[in-house]
Amino acid sequence: MNDDAPAHTPAPRRARLRAPELVGKGGWLNTGGKDLDLAELRGRIVILDFWTFCCINCLHVLDELRELEEKHRDTVVIIGVHSPKFVHEAEHAAVVDAVERYEVHHPVLDDPELATWKQYAVRAWPTLVVIDPEGYIVAQHAGEGHAHAIARLVEELEAEHEAKGTLRRGDGPYVAPEPVATDLRFPGKALLLPSGNLLVSDSTRHQLVELAPDGESVVRRIGSGERGFGPDAFSEPQGLALLPDGTVVVADTVNHALRRFDPATGAVETVAGTGRQWWQGSPTSGPALEVDLSSPWDVAWWQGKVWIAMAGVHQLWTWDPQTGTVAVSAGTTSEGLHDGPAPEAWLAQPSGLAAAGDRLWIADSENSALRYVEPEGEGGDGYAVRTAVGTGLFDFGHRDGDAAQALLQHPLGVTALPDGSVAVCDTYNHALRRFDPATGQVSTLATDLREPSDAVLVGEDIVVVESARHRLTRLRLPEEAVRVDAVAHRTQRAATEVAPGTLRLDVVFQAPTGQKLDTRYGPSTRLLVSSTPPELLVGGEGTGTDLFRELALNPEVTEGVLHVSAMAASCDDDPANEYPACHVHQQDWGVPVSVTAGGATRLPLVLAGMDA
Numbered sequence: 001m002n003d004d005a006p007a008h009t010p011a012p013r014r015a016r017l018r019a020p021e022l023v024g025k026g027g028w029l030n031t032g033g034k035d036l037d038l039a040e041l042r043g044r045i046v047i048l049d050f051w052t053f054c055c056i057n058c059l060h061v062l063d064e065l066r067e068l069e070e071k072h073r074d075t076v077v078i079i080g081v082h083s084p085k086f087v088h089e090a091e092h093a094a095v096v097d098a099v100e101r102y103e104v105h106h107p108v109l110d111d112p113e114l115a116t117w118k119q120y121a122v123r124a125w126p127t128l129v130v131i132d133p134e135g136y137i138v139a140q141h142a143g144e145g146h147a148h149a150i151a152r153l154v155e156e157l158e159a160e161h162e163a164k165g166t167l168r169r170g171d172g173p174y175v176a177p178e179p180v181a182t183d184l185r186f187p188g189k190a191l192l193l194p195s196g197n198l199l200v201s202d203s204t205r206h207q208l209v210e211l212a213p214d215g216e217s218v219v220r221r222i223g224s225g226e227r228g229f230g231p232d233a234f235s236e237p238q239g240l241a242l243l244p245d246g247t248v249v250v251a252d253t254v255n256h257a258l259r260r261f262d263p264a265t266g267a268v269e270t271v272a273g274t275g276r277q278w279w280q281g282s283p284t285s286g287p288a289l290e291v292d293l294s295s296p297w298d299v300a301w302w303q304g305k306v307w308i309a310m311a312g313v314h315q316l317w318t319w320d321p322q323t324g325t326v327a328v329s330a331g332t333t334s335e336g337l338h339d340g341p342a343p344e345a346w347l348a349q350p351s352g353l354a355a356a357g358d359r360l361w362i363a364d365s366e367n368s369a370l371r372y373v374e375p376e377g378e379g380g381d382g383y384a385v386r387t388a389v390g391t392g393l394f395d396f397g398h399r400d401g402d403a404a405q406a407l408l409q410h411p412l413g414v415t416a417l418p419d420g421s422v423a424v425c426d427t428y429n430h431a432l433r434r435f436d437p438a439t440g441q442v443s444t445l446a447t448d449l450r451e452p453s454d455a456v457l458v459g460e461d462i463v464v465v466e467s468a469r470h471r472l473t474r475l476r477l478p479e480e481a482v483r484v485d486a487v488a489h490r491t492q493r494a495a496t497e498v499a500p501g502t503l504r505l506d507v508v509f510q511a512p513t514g515q516k517l518d519t520r521y522g523p524s525t526r527l528l529v530s531s532t533p534p535e536l537l538v539g540g541e542g543t544g545t546d547l548f549r550e551l552a553l554n555p556e557v558t559e560g561v562l563h564v565s566a567m568a569a570s571c572d573d574d575p576a577n578e579y580p581a582c583h584v585h586q587q588d589w590g591v592p593v594s595v596t597a598g599g600a601t602r603l604p605l606v607l608a609g610m611d612a
Contacts, residue, residue: 016136017610019046019129020119022079026092026110029099032175036079036107038135043168045157046131047078047150050122052085053098054366054410054428056295056311056349057144057587058126060277062102063254064147068154069106074169075158080108083117085125086396086410087489088428097451097468101186101204102236103227106174118494123605124589130154133161133168140606143566143587145279149512149608156513182470183218184209189298189413189454190465190472191240191248193263198456198463198472199248201237208237208250208261215463215472222261222268229255229275231268239298239353241306243321249306251296258288258296258308258319272319272326277312279584280526280567285327288319293326298413300353302360303375309350309362316342316350316362316373330373330385334528334565335588337367337392341376345385348393352425352454356416363411363424368396370414370424370435388435389424389442392532393590394561397488398429398444406442407488408433413454415462417477423462425452432464432475446475495592497599500555504602505529505540505562507547509585510609511570518571518582528565536560536593547607553595564589566607 019038028035038046049065051058069078080099084090089098090112099108111117120129120137128146130139130153139153161167188203197219198211207223227235229252237259239251249271250259257273272288273296282292294312301307307329308317315331330342331350338346350371352363360373362385369390376384389403397407411433413425421436423445432446432455451468464473507527511517517524523545531537539552547566566589571582589605604611 016132016138019131019135019137020116022048022081022109023115023119024081024109024111024113025115026082026095026112029096029108029110030104030175030177031107031173034173034175036109036173038131041077041173042135043133043161043166044172045072045076045133045154045161047076048120048129048131049078049080050083050117050120050125050127050129051080052083052089052125053095053102054086054089054349055125059102059254060144060295060312061126061128061147062104064144068147068151071151072154072158073172075167076154077172078106080104080106081116082108082110083114083122083125084112086428088409088430094451094468097186100177101467103204105176106172114493123591124587130157132157133166138610139608140610141585141608142589142606143585145583145585146608148581148583149515149585152512152514183216184470184472186467186470187453187465187472188236188238188467189240189251190456190463191242192456192458193242193248194246195263198458199240199263200465200472201240201250203236203238203253206234206236208234208240210263211472213458215474220266222266227254229257229270234259239296239300239309241299241301243301243306249299249301249319251299251308253295253297253311256293256295256312258293258299258306271321271324280333280586281569281584286325288324288326291326293317297349297351298353298363300355300360302353302355307353307355307360307373309353311349311351311365314347314349316347330383335366335393336530336563337364337369337371337387337390339371339386340384342373342383342385347371347385352411352413354414354416354422356420356422361414361416361422363414364390365410365412365427367392368408368410370408370411370422388437394532395488396428397486398426398431399486399488400433400442400444401486403435403440403442406435407486409489413452413465415455415457417457423455425455425464427451427453427467432462445478449473493592495559495594496603497596498553498593498603499597499599499601500553500595502601503540503551503553505549505551505564506602506604506611507564507566507607508604508609508611509547509566509568509607511568511573512583512608514573515570515583516573518569524569526565526567528563530563532561532563533557536562551603555595557595559592559594562589562591562593562603564591564605566605568607 235254297311348366
């Protein structure tokens with residue numbers, strides 16, 4: 001040790017901005033009825049998590065933060081700021097349900113009008129903002145993969161403010177709600193077993209539940225009921241698919257794995273996934289138990305394989321039980337609606353699958369779309385993705401009629417019907433819809449369902465999983481559709497005013513303390529830019545390795561959305577460490593812009609750090 005070294009490392013200099021107050025018309029959850037303000041949180045490190053419950057990336061961040069929340073519970077207060085994308089997400093009761101459904105164990109501010117979102121200049125879900133014990137913003141992080149960086153920052157802030165005398169330890173403001181006794185709690189998907197019983201994924205209770213044919217009487221429960229990844233544990237399971245041998249494949253969503261359940265013996269085994277979440281750069285094919293997956297949400301047996309709705313990366317994968325391998329089968333990981341050959345198609349959080357002959361139907365939830373995969377090419381050795389209903393990320397509603405103008409709102413389930421049509425669990429419209437490929441018409445079969453997430457045919461009836469009513473509801477398939485008043489919506493976020501001509505795009509990324517960009521094997525950053533409509537950009541679209549770009553805006557297009565996807569990989573900055581720990585940070589933004597004289601000439605998007 002060098003005796004001349006200082007006794008302690010000086011605190012790092014940080015940009016500091018006073019944190020705006022927390023305001024939300026929906027009020028506070030998980031506080032025992034008490035309103036919170038930043039003044040009473042002085043002395044604590046506050047982490048604001050801007051989220052919305054439709055967003056799979058937001059759900060990933062909730063899971064990333066669980067360990068930090070537990071380890072630093074006497075110094076850190078995490079506050080979820082719920083900022084809705086869809087109309088349904090602005091309903092207070094829906095936010096209450098989501099907080100329980102996803103086991104959010106910290107205070108949540110319901111901000112249906114995005115008041116606090118605007119005050120903090122947030123541009124994307126999810127975004128994390130760190131406030132120090134003196135009430136100043138010291139960091140902002142957009143997207144996933146930042147838990148390690150925030151954990152390190154928390155330790156720095158603890159040491160710094162302990163030394164200054166401005167750190168206050170103690171219990172946080174979280175008050176757990178009273179538990180509610182029901183046989184099911186936010187069930188996800190259902191399956192008709194050969195025995196005539198129904199198997200249901202009881203997602204919030206981390207179990208499978210076998211019900212008698214009445215759909216109510218519990219025959220048995222599979223799984224301990226505690227979140228885990230052992231032979232007797234699941235973590236928020238969702239999709240179920242019956243295999244030809246009578247076993248059931250389970251999409252074990254938060255474990256990022258596929259499990260196989262044998263109804264005859266009750267045994268559960270892992271058949272795909274490692275329990276770790278897939279990140280950019282990880283293998284996309286290979287031995288199933290060696291390849292990471294990302295939030296598999298549904299599964300279906302089609303064309304001799306199990307197809308997987310890989311919601312976490314906006315793709316479809318397949319698992320081949322014969323070879324024991326997995327592979328990507330559709331999607332690029334870019335989020336959006338783009339048809340064509342399966343490897344080039346864009347999806348957005350696919351969450352429901354149904355096989356019907358030569359089509360695999362997809363509930364593409366974030367696109368509010370019904371889509372399908374079909375064989376394409378000589379010999380049918382390739383596949384293509386097509387859209388039946390839906391136009392993209394920002395248009396949704398409840399409108400029947402011709403498929404070209406019909407609207408859905410965040411559907412999670414799809415079911416093939418005997419007449420060749422399909423039923424869609426139109427989740428955020430609380431409705432069961434129907435699309436008929438023969439006529440190209442969309443109709444409404446039933447309303448007043450509460451967040452329907454799946455449906456299964458049982459004889460001449462259809463049994464709907466009413467997730468937010470914690471039950472299965474049996475309906476007789478109606479011969480005539482229900483008539484509803486048409487409603488159309490667009491995602492409401494204030495447009496950023498930008499000047500015509502050249503727009504400088506800067507993705508701000510500051511590597512966490514003790515880390516640096518990993519350039520050992522080439523560029524460690526990636527930037528992908530596109531627009532809606534495509535004519536908005538006349539230059540600057542496409543993929544590159546710099547986190548900045550000069551964009552040329554079309555003077556004839558006055559408004560649109562810039563789609564920006566950024567990734568940065570950082571590793572421990574220690575030359576002596578041959579195998580440094582590395583982390584991937586990534587986020588997708590959809591930035592509404594209005595081209596206006598006098599608008600901004602620079603668009604900063606913060607991936608990690610602060611915009612200087």
